[in-house]
Amino acid sequence: MNKPLLSLIDINKYFDNFQVLKNVSLDIKDGEFLTLLGPSGCGKTTILRCIAGLETVDSGDILLNGKSVVYLPANKRNVNTVFQNYALFPHLNMYDNIAYGPRIKKSMTEDEIKVRVAEVLHLVQMSGYEDRMSSQLSGGQMQRIAIARALINEPDILLLDEPLGALDLKLRKHMQRELALLQKQTKTTFVYVTHDQEEAVNISDRIAVMNKGVIQQIGTPREVYNHPVNLFVASFIGDRNIKEVEILENNNNYHKVKLGNNTVTIRCSRTAECKSKPGDKALLAIHMDKMKIDCNEMPNSIKGKVVSVHYAGSQTRTELDVNGQSLTAIEYQNEDCEYKIGDKVYITWEESGAILLPMEDGFEESGV
Amino acid sequence: MFNKEKFKQNAPAIPVLIWVGFLVGLPLVFVIILSFLTRDDLGNVVIKFTLSNYKKIFDPTYLKVFFNSFLLATLTGLITLIIGYPVAYFTANLSPKKRSLSIGLIMLPFWISSLLRTYGWIILLGNTGIINNILTKLNIIQSPFNMMYKFSTTLIGTAYMLIPFMIIAIYNSVDKLDKSLLEASYDLGASKRQTFLNITLPLTLPGIAGGFTLVFIPSLGLFFISDLLGGGMTLFLGNVINSQVTKGRNKPLAAAFSIGMIILVLIILYLYGKLTKDKKGEGLF
Amino acid sequence: MNKTSNRFRTFYLSLFFVILYIPVLGVVLYSFNKSPSTASWTGFTLDWYRDLFNDKVIIESFKISIKVALLTSILSAILGTTTAIISTYVTSKMENVIRGVMILPLLVPEVALGVSLLLFFSTLNLPFGILTLVLSHSLFCMPYVYLMVLLRLKEIDISIIESAKDLGATRWQVIKTILLPLVTPSIITSSLLALAMSLDDVVISTYMSGPTSTTLPVHIFSMMRVGVTPKINALSTLILVGTFFIVGLSQLLNKKSNQ
Secondary structure, three states, rough: OOOOOOOEEEEEEEEOOEOOOOOOEEEEEEOOEEEEEEEOOOOOHHHHHHHOOOOOOOOEEEOOEOOOOOOOHHHHEEEEEEOOOOOOOOOEEOOOOOOOHHHOOOOOOOHHHHHHHHHHHOOOOOOOOOOOOOHOHHHEEEHHHHHHHHHOOOOEEEEOOOOOOOHHHHHHHHHHHHHHHHHHHHHHEEEEEEEOOHHHHHOEEEEEEEEEEEEEEOOOOHHHOOOOOOOHHHOOOEEEEEEEEEEEEEEEEEOOOOOOOOEEEEEEOOOOOHHOOOOOEEEEEEEEHHHHEEEEOOOOOOEEEEEEEEOOOOOOEEEEEEEOEEEEEOOOOOOOOOOOOOOEEEEEEHHHEEEEOOOOOOOOOOOO | OOOHHHHHOOOOHHHHHHHHHHHHHHHHHHHHHHHHOEEOOOEEEEEOOOHHHHHHHHHHHHHHHHHHHHHHHHHHHHHEEEEEEEEHHHHHHHOOOHHHHHHHHHHHHHHHHHHHHHHHHHHHHOOOOOHHHHHHHHHOOOOOOOOOOOHHHHHHHHHHHHHHHHHHHHHHHHHHHHHHHHHHHOOOOOOHHHHHHHHHHHOOHHHHHHHHHHHHHHHOOOHHHHHHHOOOOOOOOHHHHHHHHOOOOOOOHHHHHHHHHHHHHHHHHHHHHHHHOOOOOOOOO | OOHHHHHHHHHHHHHHHHHHHHHHHHOOOHHOOOOOOOOOOOOOHEEEHHHHHHHHHHHHHHHHHHHHHHHHHHHHHHHHHHHHHHHOOOOOHHHHHHHHHHHHHHOOHHHHHHHHOOOOOHHHOOOHHHHHHHHHHHHHHHHHHHHHHHHHHHHOOOOHHHHHHHHOOHHHHHHHHHHHHHHHHHHHHHHHHHHHHHOOOOOOHHHHOOOOOOHHHHHHHHHHHHHOOHHHHHHHHHHHHHHHHHHHHHHHHHHHHOO
């Protein structure tokens, strides 16, 4: 296996007495698009700032190309950041903004700078904006300039701190595609921070899900989406019904579990879960959009009552009551069964939509 | 405890502290020392410890001087507050365009020579001044009405000189006021008057205290106003210090009186800090 | 109800501004009066202005005032800006100390400050004149530069500074290429204010002037003590025009650098 481009080794970081990063270790491969995903305050931006050198770590090491950079200040590290609010210099035009890095480091002649500025502007589709000031640009345009300003330095890693956070939904979707494309074109390693799970799933090669200063899971979008390792990841990525269940039988990777008064069969996908014994408690997590509502009894179905139906454009969100427990189903279309509030229905789900997670202390069934 | 990291971080501040310390700190130490010394008949300072300079403060003549200055500063603060508060309050409620015009007009006097502005009142109030001219021409009075060289003339001149400080201080606090608080107050059934007394006034109190302090302090020392408008009829601290240094040649006495003046300032700053809990004086400037 | 209160507001503000500017206008108006007394208006003249330019003492003290004011504003601009920038790099405790030390000269009444400087400089045997004037004037001008520059520095988005560092700038390069250009409008405005304040100072200059270096305000003050003469009106009017020119210039410069 190739050596990682960047390694974080056992990073700890405190703000006053509050620990924001707890033993964070992470390898970043050359050329990948890695996303740090988590709720606000989880430490993802702090990791980014530690890589950039804008924040010092309290313990641990950071290796870039195999060499420790942990004592190097930000201006000596060959990584560049795209800030959330773009941070374009208000007193310089776009040309001078982009030329700032090479001029400061005296890494290019003015002639070279001219060529390179034109190149990166072309890359971010902003040719012709050289003379504009940042006050004359829209959010999306400033974003592109900020990226160009970082890329001109040919950094080992481009760090992006919620770069699309301030854009409206439509532009955000568009920029997601462009960023992914830009990353492939430039073959630059991107480390991307976001709290938007959908965005992370859309653009990343790998996702590191974080909570409370700890990396919970690292994997491809498919892995973290379909096979979350714990309750936090399961509830943060994708809409799931999460219920406490009791293991009744463990047969050839199929479990019979007790959900309320019903017994359902679940296929376990992770070796850890396949070892649970009858009588153990576990958490059953079912993707809401992999559930199906039928009017007639089906194999492996459970009986429930429709509590509410919320129609939202392409999808229908149905709240169901199963022996006093509430389940939510999201359906894109259902031509087999027409139901209304109060109807008795049968609920099934795709086999791949349901997984078992280890029971966690303090788990409380909330309606979320 | 010596912290090397912190020292390194703070090292650039040292020249600044030395510079200002040299020009303000040392002279003040000098004045304190001098205030305890004696002078000979020729006005030369003699290095002999005495408390007589401070005892003189309690001499009825000089006590009156202190009282006059204190009264002038306090009344200046009150008058500028009463006249200036509505100006600041109304200005904050103007439309943006009119507001910047109003602020411009309030600030402009800062740039106009203070001597000119004092002299303007001589032109207005003098026995042959504009007001007396008009009143005589209109036959309202027969002989000129004497308005110069009074305590109140000095008061007018001092208040006039310093009122922009008061207005700006109050304006800043009115401007910072969250307008939704006023709307909430109306919404809860308060009248305009009640809202002003219960919401606006308490919340702009720091501005009032700041303005009062900013007006009080300089009014102790603007001796040229009382010289030109008061004509030396009422003695103020500033004039006494000035004449002791320039004419009386009693520098130790002037030093002691300067310390007395600074103590008055410290009292007002202490009261300001107590009232607004603004220990760093951030609201002042 | 609303209309009347609006009308009262306009009335109050107008009245206030009329009173605020009447003394100034009175001085300007009577500088053109033929009669040497304000008792009556006898006709328009420019004689008093002509008188001014023949008065050697006035011309001399004006030159000194300008020299002192220029040196003061340059010194204040350098020291005030440096201090403001330094205070953003030190610990917050030290920042408060600097702030306290800087506003100290503004909290001491001018007479007390002037007297203490007089005693101090005379003990040091410093020759009274332009040097003492500039040192003492910069003492009360520098805090304004410091405060205005600091205010602007605090407005600068921290991520702009971080992004400069991120792009390879050292601390010194950040100051030179980012901070200084961004605070330039504040430096210009505050050093022009320093210029105006130095040109206007009477109290401290009274103690700091040397035998051959009286500033214009000190001279005007001594003229005013003697009595009213339209020559003072004319001189004051000229100074007024001069300061308005400075104010206009600063507005213009600020507008330009904001674009």
